[in-house]
Amino acid sequence: MRVWLLFVFLRTAVAATTNPPWMNPEYETMQNITKVLGAAPTTYFVYEGTFEKDILINKPVVVCLIMRITDYSYGSGIALRKYRVQVEQKEQDIGLYLYPEEEPGYHVSNLMTVQDEDYQEEVAKMYLVYTDYSTCALFYYDEKEEYELWLYQRPDGIASACELLLALLSEKPRNVYYTSDCNKSWLPLCEKCNFLISFESLPIFLFCDGHASLF
Numbered sequence: 001m002r003v004w005l006l007f008v009f010l011r012t013a014v015a016a017t018t019n020p021p022w023m024n025p026e027y028e029t030m031q032n033i034t035k036v037l038g039a040a041p042t043t044y045f046v047y048e049g050t051f052e053k054d055i056l057i058n059k060p061v062v063v064c065l066i067m068r069i070t071d072y073s074y075g076s077g078i079a080l081r082k083y084r085v086q087v088e089q090k091e092q093d094i095g096l097y098l099y100p101e102e103e104p105g106y107h108v109s110n111l112m113t114v115q116d117e118d119y120q121e122e123v124a125k126m127y128l129v130y131t132d133y134s135t136c137a138l139f140y141y142d143e144k145e146e147y148e149l150w151l152y153q154r155p156d157g158i159a160s161a162c163e164l165l166l167a168l169l170s171e172k173p174r175n176v177y178y179t180s181d182c183n184k185s186w187l188p189l190c191e192k193c194n195f196l197i198s199f200e201s202l203p204i205f206l207f208c209d210g211h212a213s214l215f
Contacts (some may be wrong), residue, residue: 020140020169022129025105032108033100033128036137040072044137044150048163050172051146055124056081056114057094061175063087064182067150075100077112087181096123111142129165136162146172154183 022031036044046065053060066082077098082091095117100109111127124141126148131137137150147170149162155178166174 020129022140022169023103023127025103025107027130028106028108028110030130030132031106031110031128032131033112034072034109035133036128036131037069037072037077037098037100037112040069040077043068044152045154045178047136047149047151047155047178048166048174048176049146049148050166050170050174051141051144051148052175054083055141055144055146055148056096057083058123059083059085061177063177063179064091065177068093069098072098078117084182087179129169130162132161136160138162138165151178154178155180 044067046067051061054062054065062083062085064082064084064087066080068080068082069077070080071078077100079096079098080093081096082093084091097115097117097120099113099115101111101113102109103111111125113122114124114126115121116123125143127140127142129138129140129147135152137152139148139150140146141148147166149160149166151160
């Protein structure tokens with residue numbers, strides 16, 4: 001990991017006035033949101049964050065949060081925000097439209113406007129604070145001043161650089177949304193599953209009664 005990045009963030013944090021220290025075109029190579037969305041179709045695991053109420057779902061903290069980017073074309077993306085109210089309950093989801101944008105001075109899209117699929121109303125603006133494009137991505141909700149951390153693979157107990165950055169950037173308590181129990185929560189959903197396919201960060205497919213189900 002780029003340890004120097006941590007020192008840069010700490011140095012600029014002291015000098016910051018209005019904008020967060022990471023909101024600087026100097027770091028745009030680590031903030032290209034189109035590379036995160038452009039990997040579609042893919043699944044990101046919303047591991048932790050600072051919010052008590054999910055900003056995109058508009059519900060109190062839920063569990064087993066997943067962002068499934070289903071499509072990215074013509075400069076915009078389509079996603080499913082998957083979640084459970086409790087680990088053992090059936091998975092629910094909402095549809096979202098993702099529109100990348102550029103802050104002044106940037107040469108890449110470093111944020112995205114998120115719209116509700118049903119009413120096509122803006123629900124949030126999410127800034128990409130940092131990503132290594134292989135392990136994790138840290139996002140910031142501007143109006144709510146909250147952070148959200150995505151993992152490219154299911155949590156394995158090893159802390160990522162994004163977790164360290166989150167601890168340095170925010171003094172708010174951190175909430176874990178995707179726990180190890182989420183990996184087992186699909187088991188009771190189908191009693192006649194023949195087999196499953198799961199490759200690291202890819203979604204799980206259960207083949208039940210001749211039909212494939214995505215979890």
